[in-house]
Amino acid sequence: MMGIKTIGWVGLGAMGAPMALAAAEAGFDVTAFDLSADQMASVAPAVAGAASAREAAQGKDLVGIMVATGPQLDAVLFGEGGIAEVLSPDTVVMVMATVGPDAIEKTKERLDHVTTHLVDAPVSGGVLRARKGDLLMMVSGAPEDTDLARPVLDALASSAPVVGDVPGDGQRFKVVNQLLCGVHIAVAGEALALADSMGLDVNQVYEVLGAGAAASFMFGDRGRRMVDGDHDEARSALDIFVKDMGIVTQTARGVTQEAPLAAAAEQIYLRGRRQGLGRKDDSVVFRLLLGDMD
Known part of the structure; x- marks a missing residue:
């Protein structure tokens, strides 16, 4: 698999929007979707807008998900209009939200038949640090996946240690x-x-x-x-x-x-x-x- 160049982004809340901008400013081609039109407008034109989460995710090297809860994560991936159906076996899915270990483990189990490249990377640090790419991200996943995601992690965080080889440890x-x-x-x-x-x-x-x-x-x-x-x-x-x-x-x-x-x-x-x-x-x-x- 080649390096990460294109990112699909789902979730432009208080943290997601500045993080998406930080990724775009680091040179990644970022396409995002959020239910709020105002939030979509807040990151334009640096971040391209998509009409749906599926459109944002389709054909991208990495899909970053920054929603609020486990049920929202499940809906983004597997609900009506969920993105799992448009992911390829090579897509890296990076969950940056705080959803708890159980939610990540269930996500991995359901996602494995689509892509095995799941990176668990919840963030900490607040809105101002998010905009500066100065977050702490607690990263877990298979070494080849966390290595592949490393340039994106470094664009978003000043500290992104790998804390485990299993999604859920983050x-x-x-x-x-x-x-x-x-x-x-x-x-x-x-x-x-x-x-x-x-x-x-x-x-x-x-x-x-x-x-x-x-x-x-x-x-x-x-x-x-x-x-x-x-x-x-x-x-x-x-x-x-x-x-x-x-x-x-x-x-x-x-x-x-x-x-x-x-x-x-x-x-x-x-x-x-x-x-x-x-x-x-x-x-x-x-x-x-x-x-x-x-």
């Missing part, structure tokens, strides 16, 4: 990543809510503690938005952590591993969704924990 790494991220966001909100309830200046708390041992990436990033009340523009929607913490707790149960902090954080995100905050930025957990949203 998702397992992402489960651990999301456990840490989800708990860190929740505890940042809890800490700042406590500071506020004690009458402290939360901006000063953020500045002082952010320079010490209590600092974390999420405290620095989401903490700033918590202090500023910057929740309406969802750079990372609360709904994403409803989904991802669900994957974390489900996966933990599957291996009979206690995950009490993940379970507690999951309940905070679920409460936010029940209160209609799912499309808000996940930093809104600060207001939620203060009781301002009740």
